[in-house]
Amino acid sequence: MSTPDHDVEYVYYDLIIDAIKIRYGYDFTMYAKSSLRRRIRDFMHDKNIDDPLDVIKDLIADEAYFVDMLGFLTVSVTEMFRDPDFFRCFRSVVIPILKTYPSVRIWHAGCATGEEVYSMAILLQEEGVLDRSKIYATDINISAIDHAKQGIYNLDKMQVFAKNYLKAEGKAEFSDYYHAKYNGAVIDSSLKNNITFAQHNLVTDGSFSDFNLILCRNVMIYFNKDLQTRVLQLINESLIHYGVLCVGKKETISATFLESIYKPLDSKSKIYQKSGKQ
Ligand SMILES: C[S@@+](CC[C@H](N)C(=O)[O-])C[C@H]1O[C@@H](n2cnc3c(N)ncnc32)[C@H](O)[C@@H]1O
Structure with a gap:
């Protein structure tokens, strides 16, 4: 029986994904297939590789090669105050809830290079809650986490970030929060005091604490339904009663098992609150 060419290509891609799982324990089998394939293709194109078997050989032999490829497989596109409406809404809807807690535990799951975390x-800080907050920010991509820890961003991006900050109704000057050094914008160190950045894989690692607030924005969009359900389970286990969950603009918890347990605080901004019942 003959197989169409593109199917053969997909078999190789599946083998690459299997090789990664066997060799390094990173499981991409439940990621949305079409975008994962596109990213493998981008990787091969970027490295000028024609034969997927070469990818498998190099992957198995060289961990640094895998870490490089991980940057292609995971999409770490992010911005400070991305979706400014979300941050505006967060200020009016979630901050009053956080103010009722003596201490606030926050988890940014899938924080990429840290821009979302520093925005938060x-x-x-502007709302007087940072001092009693402990922020955990995690991502599967160790290079992204290293970048996030440094908190140095390209100066060219600051204009877009500043516009977002304005739209998000920030209370100060955006430039108050960084200083320029060489060609980089260095995030003010006072913002870093309450943040712990760490590697964490939502596919294989467990829940690690009782959080008052979890943000998992623009991450589940890359997962298939089964993996989304698994991650929502993990989030649900990690959030206290009446805790708040924020997902991305294009994501939803509607038609999932969380729908009956969570009520929307703002449907448009995808901000939900866990109710008392389980
Ligand atoms: C598009 S970024 C979103 C960043 C930020 N939350 C935002 O909305 O701007 C998606 C992030 O999810 C991370 N990610 C993908 N799979 C993951 C997994 N299994 N566990 C943890 N993070 C993951 C990627 O490495 C990437 O940094």
Whole structure:
């Protein structure tokens, strides 16, 4: 029986994904197939590789090669105050809830290079909540986490970030929160005090604490339904009663098992609150 060419290509891609799982324990089998394939293709194109078997050989032999490929397989596109409406809404809807807690535990799951986390730290500082907050920010991609820890961003991006901050109704000057050094914008170190960045894989690692607030924005969009359900389970286990969950603009918890346990605080901004019942 003959197989169409593109199917053969997909078999090789599946083998690459299997090789990664066997060799390094990273499981991409439940990621949305079409975008994962596109990213493998991008990797091969970027490295000028024609034969997928070469990818498998190099992957198995060289861990640094895998870490490089991980950057292609995971999409770490992010911005400070991305979706400014979300941050505006967060300020009016979630901050009053956080203010009722003597201490606030926050988890950014899938924080990429840290821009979302520093945006939240700025907002919390402006609202007088940062001092009693402990922020855990995690991602599967160790290079992204290293970048996030440094908190140095390209100066060219600051204009877009500043516009977002304005739209998000920030209370100060955005430039108050960084200083320029060489060609980089260095995030103010006072914003870093309450943040712990660490590697964590939502596919294989467990829940690690009782959080008042979990943000998992623009991450599940890359997962298939089964993996989304698994991650929502993990999030649900990690959030206290009446805790708040924020997902991305294009994501939803509607038609999942969380729908009956969570009520929307703002449907448009995808901000939900866990109810008392389980
Ligand atoms: C598009 S970024 C979102 C960043 C940020 N939350 C935002 O909304 O701007 C998606 C992030 O999810 C991370 N990610 C993908 N799979 C993951 C997994 N299994 N566990 C943890 N993070 C993961 C990627 O490495 C990437 O940094």
